[in-house]
Amino acid sequence: MQRWLNREGSAYAFIATYAVLFFTFIVVPVAAAIGLSFTFFDAIQPPHFIGLRNYITLLTQDDTFMRYVLPNTIQFAVIVGPGGYALAFFLAWVLAQLPRLPRTFFALILYSPAMTSAVAMAVVWKTLFSGDQTGYLNSFLLGLGLIQEPIQWLQSPQYLMTIMIIVTLWSSMGIGFLAMLAGILETNPDLYEAASIDGVSNRLQEIFYITIPSMKPQMLFGAVMAIVGTFQAGAIGVTLSGSNPTPQYAGQLIVNHIEDYGFLRYEMGYAAAVSVVLLLMVLFFTRLASRLFASED
């Protein structure tokens, strides 16, 4: 015991605070979500076990989930996830072609949307997309003669999803983007020279045969950040439209569905089941990304 303490004790002491916090606020909530998903729990009576019934209801009887929430989430995730990720990589690659000073300047502009907070941006979007003729977008389009009367941008099911996607893409050059930029800058210049001797002739070939393979770890980090960011961004529809559920469920994503059932209807067991489905979706997409960018060694 004494010897163990001497050898490993200090390591555990160093890691203890983080481990305790990690366990309390990440491991326990995830475990609790999984546990609660098999119960009926209304936050008043103690939860009682109902087996898989929540999941069965979710798959067979939750009309809103199947008709709106799931298709919306998939549409949003497919465009914002891979779309935002590809955009981030492309812009990082473009930036890497510039000298240091302009590169830093543009990187700062591209990154700055990612550091805005949702609450501060809600003010901006609500003013820019305001539904009457004094709204900036309406006034601009009216002035150009593109529309005849003001459009209720944030309240109309037709436009809400598009605006959500644009707004999220706008703020998607985050930490993953910075990681990929750093990764591209660090690729070994000799490789490009060797490749040009081997017959790699254009920049696109260069990207696929040299740049991406030599920065796979950063690509994977960027991918994980993109996936997490996409699902974490799910609250945007409710923020923009100001209501949960969003108008005619047009911007309803899985995250809003959890909140709807958990905090508005107090069906916490059911909400937990939806949470588990969300976590499984994240896990699935991350697995997919690691397949794609697994390092050989």
Add this chain to the structure above:
Amino acid sequence: MRRTKKHNWLRRYTGVYNRGINPRGFHVSQIKFYILLLPLTAVMLLPIAFIFSNAFKPPDELFAYPPRFFVINPTLKNFTDLFSMMSNSGVPISRYLFNSIVVTLVTIAASIFVSSTAAFALSKKRFKLKQTLFTINTVALMFVPIAVTIPRFLVIERLNLLDTFLVHILPVLAMPVGLFLIKQFIDGIPDETIEAAQIDGASDLRIYWQIVLPMIRPAIATIAILTFQAAWNNAETSTLYVNNESLKTFAFYLSTLTATTATGANVVAGQGIAAAAALIMFLPNLIMFLILQGQVMSTMSHSGLK
């Protein structure tokens, strides 16, 4: 072969010298990238420019028809209005701001301590669970906090943290990305440096404090920024876990402002105040990043996930 001086400038801008990744200077092949980036960044900058412009607009410009994007007669009226306001429940705005500042500072300090000590152990110490713990943390990189809001609420309720100051701080501290980035950065410190200190009889605490910490300043700057964004921009904690109005944060106050403007109540007074508050929310983010961006970039080159 000696190049003549006369043609040097031409070679510089058209030859191979400044082409490709991370060039040292300008080259004609870069023009296409500028043509792409300039309009794109200009459009992306518009909402940010709007935060600044709107915050200084006098009432007649805020409600002008047709609306004007940029301010003409800037005024500080929105800010003086903001600070003379009381929230609906009678808490002065300065109180929210004070809470936010204290919460953010304490969270940053605690987060640096918690993550860097753990990262030091995971990177440089030998112990049985090392690999397992690091793998668990890497899996947790894909943790989506918003998914487990409800179980988190139950945990916080059990721990009697509802309506306390600590509830703003503790849940933010376990930040897998932060630990991951610092650990990767410490991996870059040669083991020999640590071993040499051990031979000299330095304790682990001393090695951590006098050798590791000074060498990982960029990683610490990065974790400071990430924690800052997580803490300063956080409105959910106040909404979900805090009922006592005098313990809520500025981000929360701003979220109530947009909620009231949406329903139409308080529109005239609300817009100017909300615009000023939005600028106060955004500006520290920008300043932090401007100061620390070099450090962040050098940390990110260690960010690879294998």
